[in-house]
Amino acid sequence: MKIEDKVREALRGVVDPELFINVVDLGLVYGVFVEEGGRVKIEMTLTSPGCPLAGVIDSEVKKAVKKVKGVKSVKLDIVWDPPWTIEMISEEAKAELGFF
Template structure:
């Protein structure tokens, strides 16, 4: 994960550790399929994903933000994230929370995103 994102699960989860690790990897992979149409980098590498939580019932909660509150796809992107995460085996459902605290800035981008956008 990039340094600003977290994936949490209950510390005493009923989900076996191997399955939780697989789900986590697959969720990150799914998140990397979602792009802001104005930026040629996926939302995960951009640092728009703040937190992913997998509960014992395999429900996933994603806290995410946008590059700007007035982003033209603000109404659509949470649905894209929900659809992507729901493709992961074992996920029973997804709730996406759009948050703006802390505000997104370029420091949240991964090195991969910085290279793709030439932000060095």
């Protein structure tokens, strides 16, 4: 399995503390980029710019990714474009949230 795939799998262990769904299935992770030397850059968003638990999510993402074998450093960029919408949530997560 490639490091990028391992990182995405690790991110499935990071749960949004308000919605109780992992950040991947919520559609918050926009990109995982692995650079030379095990440097990983993650582009993700939050459900809202005023997310009161942004610091917790930031910390948990970095902690999870640093545990992946081959990862030497993690840079997390929170981006707002494109804006997050509920359409980005996976079908499984929508079912868990009762959207059906």
